[in-house]
Amino acid sequence: MKAALFTTFLSITATALFADPLPSWDDGDSKSRIVEFVSTVTDPNHSDYVTPAERIAVFDNDGTLWAEQPVYFQLIFAMDRLEELAKTDPAILNSPILEAAAKGDVQTIAEGGHEALIEVINASHAGASVDDFQESVADWLQSARHPDTGLPYYQMTYQPMVELLRYLRDEGFSTYIVSGGGLHFMRVFAEDAYGIPPEQVLGTYADATYEAIDGKPTIVKSPGIAFIDDKQGKPINIERTIGRRPILAAGNSDGDFAMLEWTTAGEGPRLGMLIHHTDSEREWAYDRESPIGKLVDGLDKGPDMGWVIVDMAEDWKRVYTGAN
Helix, strand or coil, X not given: CHHHHHHHHHHHHHHHHHCCCCCCECCCHHHHHHHHHHHHHCCCCCCCCCCHHHCEEEECCECCCECCCCXXXXXXXXXXXXXXXXXXXXXXXXXXXXXXXXXXXXXXXXXXHHHHHHHHHHHHHCCCEHHHHHHHHHHHHHHCECCCCCCEHHHCXXXXXXXXXXXXXXXXXXXEEEEEEEHHHHHHHHHHHHCCCHHHEEEEEEEEEXXXXXXXXXXXXXXXXXXXXXXXXXXXXXXXXXXXXXXXXXXXXXXXXXXXXXXXXXXXXXXXXXXXXXXXXXXXXXXXXCCCCCCCHXXXXXXHHCCEEEEHHHHECCCECCCC
């Protein structure tokens, strides 16, 4: 009996030791390079060993950890919220841009560019306390569905990337989100979706005020953007907030280029990774000409800088956590 139990124990232990940490990744160059990098920096007997305190990994969110088409999901939330707010206060729709947003007219918003986007964000976000705003985000995530897939937005996280985040943490890494998305928006779902707690989420944030509302100390979101966590802003925010240069950075667009460039320019072992959206059947195929997630410099310069260019169609067995 003891011999049988010991054999069973060895079998279970071997299975645990040799289990694939990235089962939704195809066995190709991308997966091999990721596993090799992690194995190297976590091996205390290797010359490229990195202490746990320095194992910092940073990830963009939109297009890297979850989908971003046909527009950023936070913009869809903002338009839905604006429509709800207008039901009780129609006067809030005081411009053609806001009228279009409340109708879900993405094309008009896109044509209005950055200024139109900021106008919609201000009208739908400002004036709410952080607590009330985040409660509205949580409610929206439970009820809203993507117009193309029909999935809840929280099920359109990428299964291979969720596995990668878990794998890194199992190997002693600290994982952070560094995204152009709204800080308070992402903090609502990041821990449940990715295992990343709110304090490890870096993003764009608005101005705010500290007020006593009905005697209760409250943080209230104000109009205006205090910091945009995109492009060169990403490494600046990482240095300012985390205080360590990461050894791994992942993104999907030229908005992430500076973050990957700064990360991989450091001394010692480094890994830069770009998710290339090549799968028109299970997701969307886009890069150089896309207004959302445009990827030019990363494709042209990334390979020569040693970055892993993940081909979604070829490297991922599965895309979303919720389907396919």
